[in-house]
Amino acid sequence: MKNQEVAKFLYEMADLLDILGVAWKPNAYRRAARTIEMLSEAIEDVYARGKTAALKDLPGVGDAIASKIEEYLKTGSVKELRALEKKVPKGVDEMMHVQGLGPKKAWRLYHELKIHNLQELEKAAKEHRISKLEGFGEKSESEILQSLGLHSAGQARRLLLTGLDTARELEKRLARFGTAIAAGSVRRRRETIGDIDILVSASKAKPVMDYFTTMPDVQRVLAKGDTKSTVILGNGMQADVRVLDEKLFGAALQYFTGSKDHNVKVRQIAIKKGYKLSEYGLVSRKTDRIIAAKTEEEVYRKLGLPYIEPELREDSGEIEAALKGRLPKLIGYDDLRGDCHMHTTWSDGENSTEDMVKAAIARGYDYVAITDHSKSTVIANGLDEKRVLKRIAEIDKLQKKYPQIAILKGSECDILKTGELDYKPAILKQLDVVIASVHASMKMNREDMTKRYLRAIDSGFVTAIGHPTGRLINSRQPFDFDLERVASAAAKAGVAFEINANPARLDLKDSHIRAASQLGARFLIDTDSHSADHLRLMELGIAQARRGWLEAKDVLNTLPRQKFLKAIQR
DNA sequence: GCCGTTTTCGGCCCGACTGTTTTCAGTCG
Numbered sequence: 249m250k251n252q253e254v255a256k257f258l259y260e261m262a263d264l265l266d267i268l269g270v271a272w273k274p275n276a277y278r279r280a281a282r283t284i285e286m287l288s289e290a291i292e293d294v295y296a297r298g299k300t301a302a303l304k305d306l307p308g309v310g311d312a313i314a315s316k317i318e319e320y321l322k323t324g325s326v327k328e329l330r331a332l333e334k335k336v337p338k339g340v341d342e343m344m345h346v347q348g349l350g351p352k353k354a355w356r357l358y359h360e361l362k363i364h365n366l367q368e369l370e371k372a373a374k375e376h377r378i379s380k381l382e383g384f385g386e387k388s389e390s391e392i393l394q395s396l397g398l399h400s401a402g403q404a405r406r407l408l409l410t411g412l413d414t415a416r417e418l419e420k421r422l423a424r425f426g427t428a429i430a431a432g433s434v435r436r437r438r439e440t441i442g443d444i445d446i447l448v449s450a451s452k453a454k455p456v457m458d459y460f461t462t463m464p465d466v467q468r469v470l471a472k473g474d475t476k477s478t479v480i481l482g483n484g485m486q487a488d489v490r491v492l493d494e495k496l497f498g499a500a501l502q503y504f505t506g507s508k509d510h511n512v513k514v515r516q517i518a519i520k521k522g523y524k525l526s527e528y529g530l531v532s533r534k535t536d537r538i539i540a541a542k543t544e545e546e547v548y549r550k551l552g553l554p555y556i557e558p559e560l561r562e563d564s565g566e567i568e569a570a571l572k573g574r575l576p577k578l579i580g581y582d583d584l585r586g587d588c589h590m591h592t593t594w595s596d597g598e599n600s601t602e603d604m605v606k607a608a609i610a611r612g613y614d615y616v617a618i619t620d621h622s623k624s625t626v627i628a629n630g631l632d633e634k635r636v637l638k639r640i641a642e643i644d645k646l647q648k649k650y651p652q653i654a655i656l657k658g659s660e661c662d663i664l665k666t667g668e669l670d671y672k673p674a675i676l677k678q679l680d681v682v683i684a685s686v687h688a689s690m691k692m693n694r695e696d697m698t699k700r701y702l703r704a705i706d707s708g709f710v711t712a713i714g715h716p717t718g719r720l721i722n723s724r725q726p727f728d729f730d731l732e733r734v735a736s737a738a739a740k741a742g743v744a745f746e747i748n749a750n751p752a753r754l755d756l757k758d759s760h761i762r763a764a765s766q767l768g769a770r771f772l773i774d775t776d777s778h779s780a781d782h783l784r785l786m787e788l789g790i791a792q793a794r795r796g797w798l799e800a801k802d803v804l805n806t807l808p809r810q811k812f813l814k815a816i817q818r
Numbered sequence: 819g820c821c822g823t824t825t826t827c828g829g830c831c832c833g834a835c836t837g838t839t840t841t842c843a844g845t846c847g
Contacts, residue, residue, distance in 0.1 A: 265819095272830065276819035310820050348836090350845050385838055432847090445847080471846090473835050478846090488847080490834090503832090508847080515831045520823075526832055 249728070250292055254317055255285040257329055261316075263341050264332040266351040279308035282509060284317075286564060288731075288759035295321055307563075339365035347395040347470075348388065356381065370396050394468065406485060407721060408434075408788055409751035411441025414485050418446050421463070422489065426450035427497065431504035435558045437791035439721060439754045443486035445504050453491035460489045496529055498543035503527040509563035510556075517551050517567075525551075559794040564759075578794045581787055583806045586615035589660060589683050589714065589746065589774030590783075594639055595620035596628035598779040601639075605646055607780035609653050614809040617681040618643065619658035622670035625687050631659070633675050640678060654809055656680040660714055660776075665689040667703025669710070676709040681816060683746060683774070685714030690727055697729035705734070705743050711816050712744035712772040715755040722752075731760055732767060739768035742818075744804055747773045747796075749789025750782075761796025771803045 258281035262274040283306050284291055294302050295318065303314040316326050342365060343354040357363045360381060361372055369392065372378050379389045415430035422428035425448050429435070432445035448456050453475045461469045465482035472478075475491045492500045503511065503526060518525040522533050529541030530550055540546040545555045553570045557578055560566040569575050590604055591597030597604070601618055608616035620639070621630035631639060640657050647655045658681035662670040669676060669684060676682060684704050692700065704710055716734075717726035738745060745764055748755045753776070756764065761771070773789040775782050793803060800806040804815050 270819095273819050275830070279820080308820070312819055348845075352844060383838070383843080387837060391836095443847085471835055476834055478835090504847085506847090508831090512831060519831085524832080528833085 249290040250321065251284050251287055251290065254291050254320055255281040257320060257326060258284065258313070258316075260341070261326075261329055261332065263344060263351075264329075264336050267336050267340055267344060267355050268332070269351070269355070276308065276310075277313070279509070280306070280313045283308045286562065286759055288763040291317065292321055337364055339363065339368070342366050343369055346392060348391045349395075353384075356383075366396060405440035405442050405722075407751045408437060408439050408441060408754070408791070409785070410483070411444060411485070412437075412788075414481065414483065414487070415444045415446070418444065418487060418489075422446060422448050422456065422460070425456045425459070425491075426494070429501060431501055432506060435505045436507065436561055437559050437788075437795060439757065439792070441485075443488060446487065446489045447497070447500055447504055448489060448491045449494040449497045450491050451493075456489060456491050490527075492527065494542075496527070496541045498545070499525070499529040499541040499547055500527040502544045502547050505558050505561060507562050510561040510567070513563055513567050514551065514553075517553070521551065523551075557794065559791060560797070562795075576797045576799050579790060579798050579800045579803055579806065581790050583800045583803070584613075584773060584786060584790065585808055586613045586617070586654075586805045586812065587611075587775055587777070587783060587786060588615075588617035588656065588658065588681050588711070588772055588805060589619050589748070590616070590777040591620050591628075591660070592618060594635065595625075595630055596778060601642060602646060603780050604777070604783075605650055605653065605655055607783050609650065611783055611786075613653060615654035615656060615805075615812060617656035617658035617683075619660040619681060619683050621687075622659055622661040624662040624664065624670045630662075630670075633671065636671070636675055636678075654813065658683065658711075660685055662687050663700060663704045665692075665700070667700040669704060669707055673709065676707075679709075680813075681711045682709050683712050683714040684710040686718055686727065690718055692727070694728040694730060697727050698733055701729060701734045702737050705737050705741050708741075708818060710743045711818070712746045712774075713738065714746045714774075715748040715750075715753050715776070716745055717755050717757070717760065719755055719757075720752050721754065726755075731763065735764035735767040735769045738764075739770070742770075744770045744772045747771050747789045747793050749773060749775045749785045749787075749792070751785065751788055754788065754792045756792075756796070758792055758795035761793060761798060765796065765798060765802055771798060772805055773803055774805075 258277045262277035266274040300314040300318055303309050303317055320326050340354050340358045343349050344351050363369050363372055373389050373392045378384050379386045411434050415434045419428045419430055427449045428446055430444055430446050433441050450456055457477050461472050461477050466479045467482055468480040470478040478488045480486050515525045523530050524533055529538040530547050531538055540550040548555050556566055556570055592601045592604055621628040623630045623632045643655050643657050657679050659679055660683045663684050663686050719726035745756055773793055775785045777783050807815055
């Protein structure tokens with residue numbers, strides 16, 4: 249899958265064109281890059297299917313970009329990119345990504361001060377050569393130095409859980425001034441969060457600005473204005489606050505929830521209807537009167553659209569579906585009746601089986617599956633056959649003590665290199681839930697890994713494939729395998745895909761969920777908890793399912809106890 | 819460079835904040 253590589257070269261083209269002052273093209277390249285970045289199908293498969301004509305079907309890809317993608321896929325590089333790179337030294341591109349510098353300033357620093365890289369930039373700032381340039385001042389100079397410090401510290405996007413927890417803390421603090429809601433990618437529940445955008449509806453903005461910029465954990469104030477401020481928090485996350493009148497809150501929420509691409513499209517609809525849309529409402533261009541602003545529902549309705557859930561707002565077909573009345577009725581955050589993947593002190597969990605059962609009861613679940621590791625995952629103290637049998641006896645006892653919940657005997661059973669499962673049928677037969685996962689030999693080639701999964705599915709013992717792609721966000725690449733083939737086989741065999749709610753996994757990811765469900769696959773949303781506290785992570789898995797357009801009927805563990813037990817019989 | 823219910827040319831989302839300015843360009847989201 250070369251999607252990320254292709255997206256990367258398109259982003260590079262965009263940056264370079266930006267620096268050279270070329271108008272509009274950068275936007276076009278970024279739009280195409282975003283499309284390909286989010287695509288679930290491999291770009292080389294799209295190309296193989298229909299050459300450049302198929303590429304041109306992708307939104308934002310036209311003749312020119314299609315042929316550049318073709319060139320990249322065939323030769324591994326693009327002539328025009330190399331030509332641009334000759335015109336623009338690498339350092340200018342680096343400088344452009346320093347906070348406070350954009351293409352224009354980076355270009356001037358290169359030309360007027362002959363700065364070629366970040367080291368020289370730091371040196372020039374320290375020697376006060378930058379403040380002498382027209383349009384730059386002492387502030388810009390110290391701003392650059394501060395940003396460089398952060399730059400080297402690495403400002404990677406943070407996991408959703410971090411963003412969500414931080415956002416909720418800020419919402420709580422700001423609630424004293426009025427309604428406070430985190431918009432942006434947190435509200436859309438993206439798997440990673442760049443910064444946090446909090447909206448506050450309050451009559452007076454100044455007290456909010458003063459409070460927000462002087463909270464004890466503010467590390468640095470990037471901006472403080474009349475209605476908008478930006479800070480860096482102690483945990484390194486950037487947070488924006490914006491104060492708006494209550495009457496405009498819906499329009500503002502719509503605006504700041506994004507995504508950018510979703511908003512561009514919604515705004516185009518507004519323009520066609522003779523309106524303009526901003527955080528100050530849907531406004532008639534002729535009369536300047538506000539058409540809608542108080543609620544998001546109202547804004548969408550006046551544009552001829554039904555309400556679109558934040559998790560869908562990625563311009564990945566939701567607007568077209570909305571226009572046709574074909575939006576999915578997304579699975580709800582309270583729809584799950586059980587959690588089917590968790591570990592205890594029997595393997596590498598931190599709590600006893602009973603603790604986990606009690607925690608599941610506290611969450612109101614109808615069933616819970618205890619799925620410790622199988623014997624091959626030695627590092628996690630996987631259970632051999634003897635211990636599996638002991639564990640089954642333990643669960644029988646617990647079941648008598650806690651009749652209000654079905655305690656399912658399970659295993660997170662390794663799929664060995666060959667595609668065989670880690671236990672023999674005699675053991676597997678005694679288990680209610682088998683989550684089959686790959687934990688070793690993760691770098692197999694595409695064909696072998698695909699066959700490995702297909703063989704596991706064929707065994708007839710598998711309830712669900714656990715964390716199917718094996719990726720760890722920001723740290724491990726996904727396994728290489730043919731998701732479509734595996735999804736089709738799983739759908740046919742009645743094997744579910746897991747949506748693993750662990751914030752570093754979120755595996756399958758949104759676009760894969762959507763692709764697999766279109767092939768008829770069904771899902772199990774699980775936490776993979778290694779402690780009782782982890783059961784709360786379920787909401788992240790549900791969010792991911794919603795981003796993958798799933799309805800309750802697509803997810804097995806929305807079923808009530810008896811129906812669920814029937815559905816997982818093998 | 820892309821795109822089309824104002825369609826093959828001429829738009830392309832829209833506004834806040836900052837610094838260095840005396841009216842605005844650049845950057846950001």
